[in-house]
Amino acid sequence: MNKALRNPWIYAAFIAPTLALYLLFFLYPVVQSLYYGFYQWDGITDKIYIGFDNFTRLLHDKVFIKSFWNNMYFLVFSLVINIPLVVLISILISKVNRLRSFYKSAVFVPVVISTSTVAILFGVLYNYESGMINQVLRSIGLDSWAQEWLSDPKLAMLSILIANAWQNIGFFIVLCLAAILNIPREIVEAANIDGATSWRETRLITLPLIRPVMFVMLLLSVSGTMKVLDIVQIMTNGGPFQSTEVMSTYMLKVGFRSMELGYGSAIGVAMFIIILVMTGILQLISRRREEVQY
């Protein structure tokens, strides 16, 4: 057995299947999309080589640019609203001792539900006439507050973001809570003896010590929001009139609804590059900062 562990070929044999799948389902499609991106192709008949036309078209495509900004809206929302909310709720839960595991599971429940279910569920809640939100507003006499949550282009994106946040923060809270509970008790006690108030303790002890986890959340938020598809697809399908289109739903529409597979591939490649660059920048930033050790 020991001999086997020293044989590099054994390792290779164990890695091979995963590597093969990775190549087949990740690397190969990426290369393939890049290749298709240079063609005008409906996916079925002969391809026509058009050089960089698809990519230059992207830069002038108003809908694509709109989709990109919608993705950014997603990202900004999760950075400005979701993550602070996650940290706040985590700290609150960490402070209570009674029923802590109940709160922990309660916030985690939405994560377990599939995104499709969440999307349909919120679709029902947001319904203009029969949705619960409008019903409640009307029943307390706020008729004018009742909104076309998903069909008003000004509100639709926000409505999706709220549904998305409801589902996703649970996972982040569990992550964040684990980090907070991992902070050695001695440090907190020492701080308390030195006279740190609750606020100072949070600001000077807790927050710096959970920074690595916060960075992970940041990274997950960036990649998650830039490639978001399912919840938008189901709740609004990019509508009304493409006001909630994100890059991935637009890619799907162009590629398979309009049958412009070449252009669709170009959108896919653009998404790949955008996400790569953004996560790359984040990595650089995190490497420059020294982490607090304990």
Add this chain to the structure above:
Amino acid sequence: MKKNLTLIAATLLSCSVFLAACGSSDKEEKKPADTTSSTTTTTTEEKKEEPAPETKNVTLKLRHTQIKETSKVRLKIFQDVVAKTEQENPGLKIEMEGIDEVVNRDQKLKAEMAAGNPPDIFEVFGGADLNLYVKAGRMLDLTPIIEELGIKDKFASLDEFTVDGKVYGLPFGGYSEAVFYNKKMFADMGLTVPTTWDELIATADKVKANGKTPFALAAKDAWVNGMLWNTVMERNVGMDALNKVVTGETKWTDADFIKGFEAYSTLVNNDYFTKGSLGLAYADQGAKFLAGDAAMLFTGSWDANRFTSDEAGDLKGNIGYFSFPSIAGGKGDQQSINASYSNGFGFSASLSEDQVAMVKKFIANFFNEEVQKRTLIEDKLLPSMKLTDLSGVDPLISDVLTVMSNASSSWKAFDAIVQPSVTADIGVGLQELIGKVKKPADVAAHIQAAQEKANAQK
């Protein structure tokens, strides 16, 4: 370690030997069954195939889209035909797979066609979809089969499935698009069926004044909005002009077309449609209509099935169907209707000879007067084949049949004419009109730009 490898190799080898043995023994075992099958085939079919067909294990994959609650009747008919065909042909296995129709049409089937591995039998739309697949050589030419079965002339229309004189698909039903109306509400409000545009506006205004919605609409899915708009457009410009947008001889920005967009947008601006419609999925508009919230509903005759079901409640038997009113001064055929036989079955070009033989059996069992009559009575689907006997038909269905036979001409939907990318932009444009964020002329200009781009790509 080495020992293990040899062990695995040996196991694999023995497995393959075993499997090979299975394969060869198959033929011998099936001999007795063979004779029974040949007798059944000779009795059911008039034509005798000289050598009794050898029973082979043939598998056919059938992709259908009848998965909704509202389409379970049709699914049952499919299943019965499949079961019958399987029973008559021992060794035949037809695997049915159900999938959502929009997903199938827009994503799955298209992707499979691109990759070259469509299912053996599948639901397909005639027109633009079919043309593309025929061009790529993915569709089985059915001309010899339907000639042999003698059913070629029995279809109401095979136009949408015919490319260069060859038939590549068979419609199992047809539809027309017109206005369903709540007879009870019309009677209560003292309304009559409008026959002109002005009468329609007056009718709608009266409905609105009575606190109800004139037209139920669910506008989240673009194709739903396309239906009413398509008819309004045809009334204004005529089919000839619509057909010419792909050649560039006419433009979406021509005066008549603009009038069409404006007429549609009049309906929107008068608030005739369900509020919040842009957030509603298709099934919701039927629900609103059946709930008595709306007086009228423009959609396809396929919904007649739902409107005669128990879901209709009080309204059962109180729903009528009328052709869209004429528009004075319009250039279209004012009594025409959007009707087509584009919903059908297609077959993969890569079938083996045995599979084609079985496909022939399937076609014989599915496309006959008996199944068509059953489809009309149970599923309320307009028959794609000419029927000799029309007894026992539901009143709403006979309304639908009457409207269709009274129409001066029928034409196919715009999405069977223009390129898919233009269809997509029309969908967005109509939503913009419904959302009142763009003017008709701007929408027309945008669609024309998309049309020119698509025309240039040919």
